[in-house]
Amino acid sequence: MSITVRAGAALKSLLGGSQEVQIDGTTIGEVVERLTIRERLCDDTGKLRRHFNIHVNDGEDIRLLQGLDTPVRDGDTVTILSAIAGGADVARKLWLTFSQELVDKPLIWEVAQKFQVVTNIRQASVSKDVGIVGLELSGEEDEVRRAIDFFLQAGVSVEPVERDVME
Amino acid sequence: MSDLGLTEEQIQRYSRHILLAEVGGEGQQELLASSALVVGAGGLGSPxxxxxxxxxxxxxxxxxxxxxxxxxxxxxxxxGTSDVGRNKVLSAEAAITEINPDCQVEVFHERLITKNISQVIRGYDVVLDGSDNFPTRFLVNDCCWFEKIPLVSAAVLRFEGQLMTVLPGEGNPCYRCFIPEPPPPGLVPSCQEAGVLGAVVGVIGTLQAVEALKILLGIGTIMSHHLVVYDAIQCQFARLKRAPDPACPLCGATRTITELVEYDFTCTTDMERGENGEGITSGA
Known part of the structure; x- marks a missing residue:
């Protein structure tokens, strides 16, 4: 029982980086189990997470069939998809360090006024001597870059946040 | 004016349409009398x-x-290069007018939100969604559904494109039947890492135009019960069936959405989330 499993572009990592793998199984549930990605596709109750869609051959989403119990046969192609949205917005998390002479300047406000970015302070420690701010900047890539350049030119030290610091 | 109701210049300009039995002089007149709204003058909206x-x-x-x-x-x-820094809608308007003075252009230099979307969308014969984020996509879907306007929705990521048409009314699946709510923020991966091959967006944006023209002309099979998935690497088109989801929050039996709702814009990076994020992201 060899089933071809295909994943959409947004899901390649589910299949270990490849876009197509061969797997055995008689139901979608078995196939998903053998992909060892069940916990990513399904929630705690074992239901398929709602932003994924699975189709057998050119058929309907399995949700409208028998869900994970939907049978598959030798030679079937199973497609796992998620919706994609497009766009090139980015979000950067940054540590900004304001020195004593900059600490009372409203630079984050200025950035929000001057550039089409959303500023979101995630963490901050500000005294009269120094200000350290964990800031998330989101918007179009070029706009975010210009906002960062503005901070740098103003003399603020800007460092990317290492993972998990603010979460 | 000829018998076709077209000027000599229009007959020449549209001669290759008029030659098609499915279009003809009558179809061309219909197109000239029709309207379309394109949401997003970006990768999909351009073609x-x-x-x-x-x-x-x-x-x-x-x-x-x-x-x-x-x-x-x-x-x-x-x-074009000389348009850098210009409003996208004005840049697009100039290009459209240069191609065809028959087109009357209406520009909306604003992000569509619950407050303004109904006024913008109302009165158009078809809407093409080429926006770059989920909140806008859900808003456009809901508004088109309420206003009963056909919607051609498409998106592209890396080498993959997706396209579907939503025809308003009972028996037709909507965008929320495909994905009922925006994906959870934690599952939205890096938008920086996710590139897109320009020409792939061109393929899908052009498909959107074809689908819209078919709707305006009333010809052919509309992708109202299918999702078209284009895999550019394999050069493969798949046409997957779609059907109304009885549990759909917008069009299902127990619908919970009866007015426009707004979602927050969210985008996290792989930097803080780990490397192998699946999910849903950007490109067009």
Missing amino acids: ALLYLAAAGVGRLGVADGGIVELSNLQRQIIH
């Missing part, structure tokens, strides 16, 4: 607008709150 303009759609709306960036030009072919 869609260019072809709708060339086809002689009489009234074209363009909604986009952005300005032309250098990094857009790799795929957003309605804009």
Whole structure:
């Protein structure tokens, strides 16, 4: 029982980086189990997470069939998809360090006024001597870059946040 | 004016349409009397607008709150190098007018939100969604559903494109039947890491224009019960069946959405989330 499993572009990592793998199984549930990605596709109750869609051959989403119990046969192609949205917005998390002479300047406000970015302070420690701010900047890539350049030119030290610091 | 109700110049301009039995002089007149709104003058909107303009759609709306960036030009072919820094809608309007003076252009230099979307969308015969984020996609879907306007929705990521048409009314699946709510923020991966091949966006944006023209002309099979998935690497088109989801919050039996709702814009990076994020992201 060899089933071809295909994943959409947004899901390649589910299949270990490849876009197509061969797997055995008689139901979608078995196939998903053998992909060892069940916990990513399904929630705690074992239901398929709602932003994924699975189709057998050119058929309907399995949700409208028998869900994970939907049978598959030798030679079937199973497609796992998620919706994609497009766009090139980015979000950067940054540590900004304001020195004593900059600490009372409203630079984050200025950035929000001057550039089409959303500023979101995630963490901050500000005294009269120094200000350290964990800031998330989101918007179009070029706009975010210009906002960062503005901070740098103003003399603020800007460092990317290492993972998990603010979460 | 000829018997076709077209000027001599129009007969020449649209002769290759008029030659088609499915279009003819009558179909061309219908196109000239029709209207389409394109949401997003970006990667998808560019080819869609260019072809709708060339086809002689009489009234074209363009909604986009952005300005032309250098990094857009790799795929957003309605804009040129000298347009960098300009409002996208004005840049698009200039290109459309240059291609076809028959087109009346309406520009909306704003992001569509619950407050303004109904006024923008109302009165158009078809809407093409080429927006760059989930909140706008859900809003456009819901508004088109309430206003009973056909919607051609498409998106592209890396080498993959998706397209579907939503025809309003009972028995037809909507965008929320495909994905009922925006995906959880934690599952939205890096938008930086996710690139897109410009020409792939061109394929899908052009498909959107074809689908819209078919709707305006009333011809062919509309992708109202299918999702088209284009895999550019394999050069493969799949047409997957779609059906109304009885549990759909917008069009299902126990619908919970009865007015426009707004979602927050969210985008996290892989930097803080780990490397192998699946999910849903950007590109067009």
